[in-house]
Amino acid sequence: QVQLVxxxxxxxxxxxxxxxxxxxxxxxxxxxxxxxxxxAPGQGLEWxxxxxxxxxxxxxxxxxxGRVTMTRDTSITTAYMDLSRLRSxxxxxxxxxxxGAVAPKNDAFDIWGQGTxxxxxx
Amino acid sequence: DIQMTQSPSTLSASVxxxxxxxxxxxxxxxxxxxxxxxxxxxxxKLLIYKASILETGVPSRFSxxxxxxxxxxxxxxxxxxxxxxxxxxxxxxxSYTFGQGTKLEIK
Numbered sequence: 001q002v003q004l005v006x007x008x009x010x011x012x013x014x015x016x017x018x019x020x021x022x023x024x025x026x027x028x029x030x031x032x033x034x035x036x037x038x039x040a041p042g043q044g045l046e047w048x049x050x051x052x053x054x055x056x057x058x059x060x061x062x063x064x065x066g067r068v069t070m071t072r073d074t075s076i077t078t079a080y081m082d083l084s085r086l087r088s089x090x091x092x093x094x095x096x097x098x099x100g101a102v103a104p105k106n107d108a109f110d111i112w113g114q115g116t117x118x119x120x121x122x
Numbered sequence: 123d124i125q126m127t128q129s130p131s132t133l134s135a136s137v138x139x140x141x142x143x144x145x146x147x148x149x150x151x152x153x154x155x156x157x158x159x160x161x162x163x164x165x166x167k168l169l170i171y172k173a174s175i176l177e178t179g180v181p182s183r184f185s186x187x188x189x190x191x192x193x194x195x196x197x198x199x200x201x202x203x204x205x206x207x208x209x210x211x212x213x214x215x216x217s218y219t220f221g222q223g224t225k226l227e228i229k
Binding site for chain 2: 035044045046047050059061062095100106107108109110112113114115
């Protein structure tokens with residue numbers, strides 16, 4: 001079945017970086033954009049950006065530009081999200097999500113990973 | 123950036139009730155709107171896309187309507203499984219914004 005499986009929980013010190021992985025299976029990885037969305041404890045959803053697994057092109061939300069890097073390895077159908085210069089307010093669950101349309105079109109987010117908790121103690 | 127405003131923030135209702143959640147966009151987004159359901163400790167689940175199209179497998183008691191800046195999610199007859207938090211999301215022109223969420227509670 002179509003699924004996204006993410007790496008495990010992380011605890012990082014302020015100022016450090018974290019890299020979260022997202023393994024895709026059950027569909028043609030290169031056909032659909034992968035987005036990253038985060039959710040702070042008890043808060044709403046925040047879109048961070050997307051990557052095209054086919055071309056490697058990226059589009060980051062302005063808030064995260066300069067701190068986030070999204071990459072992919074097509075040989076192992078895995079996407080990565082690297083967030084640097086971590087602060088306590090980066091503590092959140094990070095989700096990778098598949099776009100519902102075949103690229104280059106875009107649509108709603110139809111498949112979600114299970115989420116990765118990243119904790120940055122203050 | 124396009125801002126999305128949901129109302130109400132919290133809604134108390136009973137099994138069998140008909141409920142409506144509203145979502146307003148700060149500028150026109152056509153029908154590029156989705157609704158998601160999230161239960162505690164779980165990832166969100168897509169319910170409706172393009173404002174009114176039901177995702178495969180979603181019960182028909184869920185429906186969506188609207189275009190431009192005003193949108194509505196309706197649950198025709200609440201079931202116990204429907205008590206959750208609901209988010210709207212706009213995805214116009216490769217920009218993405220979520221509403222702040224509506225928590226649907228048991229009265």
